[in-house]
Structure formats: structure tokens, C-alpha cells
Amino acid sequence: xxxxxxxxxxxxxxxxxxxxxxxxxxxxxxxxxxxxxxxxxxxxxxxxxxxxxxxxxxxxxxxxxxxxxxxxxxxxxxxxxxxxxxxxxxxxxxxxxxxxxxxxxxxxxxxxxxxxxxxxxxxxxxxxxxxxxxxxxxxxxxxxxxxxxxxxxxxxxxxxxxxxxxxxxxxxxxxxxxxxxxxxxxxxxxxxxxxxxxxxxxxxxxxxxxxxxxxxxxxxxxxxxxxxxxxxxxxxxxxxxxxxxxxxxxxxxxxxxxxxxxxxxxxxxxxxxxxxxxxxxxxxxxxxxxxxxxxxxxxxxxxxxxxxxxxxxxxxxxxxxxxxxxxxxxxx
Numbered sequence: 001x002x003x004x005x006x007x008x009x010x011x012x013x014x015x016x017x018x019x020x021x022x023x024x025x026x027x028x029x030x031x032x033x034x035x036x037x038x039x040x041x042x043x044x045x046x047x048x049x050x051x052x053x054x055x056x057x058x059x060x061x062x063x064x065x066x067x068x069x070x071x072x073x074x075x076x077x078x079x080x081x082x083x084x085x086x087x088x089x090x091x092x093x094x095x096x097x098x099x100x101x102x103x104x105x106x107x108x109x110x111x112x113x114x115x116x117x118x119x120x121x122x123x124x125x126x127x128x129x130x131x132x133x134x135x136x137x138x139x140x141x142x143x144x145x146x147x148x149x150x151x152x153x154x155x156x157x158x159x160x161x162x163x164x165x166x167x168x169x170x171x172x173x174x175x176x177x178x179x180x181x182x183x184x185x186x187x188x189x190x191x192x193x194x195x196x197x198x199x200x201x202x203x204x205x206x207x208x209x210x211x212x213x214x215x216x217x218x219x220x221x222x223x224x225x226x227x228x229x230x231x232x233x234x235x236x237x238x239x240x241x242x243x244x245x246x247x248x249x250x251x252x253x254x255x256x257x258x259x260x261x262x263x264x265x266x267x268x269x270x271x272x273x274x275x276x277x278x279x280x281x282x283x284x285x286x287x288x289x290x291x292x293x294x295x296x297x298x299x300x301x302x303x304x305x306x307x308x309x310x311x312x313x314x315x316x317x318x319x320x321x322x323x324x325x326x327x328x329x330x331x332x
Contacts, residue, residue: 029122029125029126034079034080034119035079035080036077036078036079036119036122036123036126037077037078037079037080038075038076038077038088038126038129038130039075039076039077039078040075041073041074041075041090044065044075044076045082046065048081048082049065049076049082049085050064050065051082052078052082052083052084052085052111052112053111053247054247055112056084056111056112058109058110058111058112058139059109059111059247060107060109060246060247060249060251060286061225061244061245061246061247061249061251062105062106062107062109062244062251063087063109063111063247064246066222067105067218068087068089068105070214070215070217070218071102071103071104071105071211071214072089072090072091072102072105073089073090073091074087074088074089074090075087075088075090075130076088077123077126077127079112079113079115083112083113084110084111084112084113084114084115085110085111085112086108086109086110086111086123086138086140087108088108088127088130088136089101089102089105089108089136096131096132096133097130097131097133098131098133098134098135099127099130099131099133099134099135099136100133100134100135100136101135101136101137103206103207103208103211104211104214104215104253106137106151106251106288106289106309107137107138107139107151107309108136108137108138109138109139110138110139110140114139114140115140120140120141120142120143121143123140123142124142124143124144125143127142128144128314132314132315132316133314133315134312134313134314134315135311135312135313135314135315136311136312137149137309137310137311137312138309138310138312139309139310140310141310141312142310142312144312144313144314145312145313145314146310146311146312147310147311147313148308148309148310148311149289149291149308149309149310149311150289150296150306150307150308150309151286151287151288151289151306151307151308151309152286152287152288152289152290152296152299152300152304152305152306152307153284153285153286153287153304153305153307154275154284154285154287154299154302154303154304154305155283155284155305156250156274156275156278156279156282156283156284156285157279157280157283158279159275159276159279159280162275162279162302162303163272163275165302165303166301166302166303167300167301167302167303169301170268170301170302173265173268174265174268174269174272177264177265177269178269178272180233180264181231181232181233181238181264181266181269182231182232182233183229183230183231183232183269183270183273184229184230184231184232185227185228185229186228186229186230187219187220187223187228188228188230188240189215189216189219189220189226189228189242190216191230191237191240192228192229192230192240192241192242192254192255192256193212193215193216193240193242193254194240195237195239195240195256195257195258196240196254196255196256197212198256198258199256199257199258200256215242215253215254219242225244225245225246226242226243226244226245227242227243227245227250227274227278228240228241228242228243229241229242229243229270229273229274231257231261231266231269231270233260233261233264233266236260237258238257238258238260238261238264238266239255239256239257239258239261239266239267239270240254240255240256241254241255241267241270241271241274242254242255243274245278245282248282248283248284249282249283249284249285249286250274250278250282250284250285250286251286251288252271252285252286252287252288253288255267255270255271267298268301271285271302275302285302287299287302287304289306289307
């Protein structure tokens, strides 16, 4: 409750939204016997942050400092001395500093014990005091405009049980085509990117060349956290798939077939390979979900289950029209 909240420190700048001290940026709030800190990037204790990721049930490979730093500038909000916390991704555009979800990071997760309903508004207050434009994904339904989104995950610990849950058509197609297709694990990340941009690049215009370069560089520098597959038919590459791995999860990052790859269900065979090989080492295959019905149904054919997260957004009314004009003028 607001009456139990004390602003411990702040510095000057303007954003009155959700801020109990108009015209100030809040850095620390005391609430319900806890201190909630907003920590700028250059003040983060990365060892403490990564230790939080390690021990938090919600932590994923996306939560580690090295992954976040590969794709965005980021600050954090933490409870007390890194007992719990959330990354806050930064971006800039139209001369405005924004809190914005980066590409190749599906969610900015709250790590550690989930805050109760009394603390949630004060986390929102800290975030809103930093920017007037907010658009990011989280496992917390904070006090902004909230849209429920659906992720799709699959428990792969028992490969035989997982395969028993495949749809009939998926099982039939894999059985029919798998002996024709050779699956190779390699480090040719560029091949997978090229296949993806050729097949789906025009449908995912939010991904720019710099984004693909970032994921490639990260995969090359951290090979222990990635699995890259190339699938061959008659010695010709017909598909590429890229997965990230860490914190007991595999994340399906990119995947695309050629025309010949579609005919032999190459993506299905690649995902089946991952389930068979890595199910004993990782508990969950995270498909990342999709709002495209056909893609959603493809993941469902493996027996995936839905996991809810939240798309959070806020923009002052007076900024909406200039932003639309800006996007029309400068979109590429």
C-alpha cells in the first residue's frame, strides 16, 4: 500500500507516471520491511546477479548478464541484497529513452520469490519513473497495460513418453522421412541464419541484420550454450535449427527449411533429434510460442503445453501520434 512506502533516494528528472514524487526519478523504495533498489548498469554486481539467476527457479539462459549484455543495455531492480530481481532493458528512439524488449530475449523474468500484491505497484513505480515509453515482457502482471501471451513448452525428460504424445501425423511423417535425412551438429550458425532469413525474414522484419549478427557472435563465443543443427538430404543442406541451452532448458531460437526440406519434414526431424538426444540432460524444450496459428499447432503436435506470460506496455497519449509519424518516416 502506498502509505507504507517510503522514497529513500531519487535524482531529478521528469516522469510523473506512477511516481509518488512528481518530477523525480526514484532509485530506492522501502516497502513492507524491504528495500527495492533500481540499479543502473554500471553499478550492477554481476556476480551477485548471476548467482541470483543460478538459484532462482524462474531463471533461464536469457537471464544471465552475458546474454542480456549481448542484446541490450540493461539495468536491474532488486529486492534487498539481490534476494530477488528483474532486468530492465533499455532502448532509445525518436530521442526518447525507452524500456523495450530486445530481440532474442523473450521475457525479462522476475527471479526469486515472487512479490506479493503490495509490492507489485512499487516495482511498477520504479520502472515508470525511468521512462515514459514502456514495452516489455515479463512473468509479472505489473501496473501497466497488460496483455496475456502464450509460450509453449515441452517436458522432455522421458523421451519415450514424449514421443508417445506426438500427434499421429507427426509420428507418421517422422517415421517415414527420418532415414532419408542426416542430422549434423556443427558451428555453422551463419547457415542457419541464412536459411531462416530466406524462408521467414520478410515475415519477421523486427529482426535486423545487427540482431542476427549478435546471436551469431554469442553462439560462436559461447558454444557450450548452443546447439546448431544442419539437416541434409542427399548430401545437400535442407534445414538449419539453432537452440540455446542453460538452466535446465533448451530454447528454440531459429529454424527454417528449404523447399526440399519442407517435403521431408526436416524441422520435425530436427526437433525430434533434440528431444531424443538431450531429454536426459534438460528438463524442458521451450518453443518460445507463436501467435501464428499454424506455428502454434506445429508445436502442439509435439505435445507442448501453454505457459502464460505478460506483455506490458505504457505510452502517454501525447506521444502516440508523433511515434506513428516517426515510424512511417524512418521504418526500413
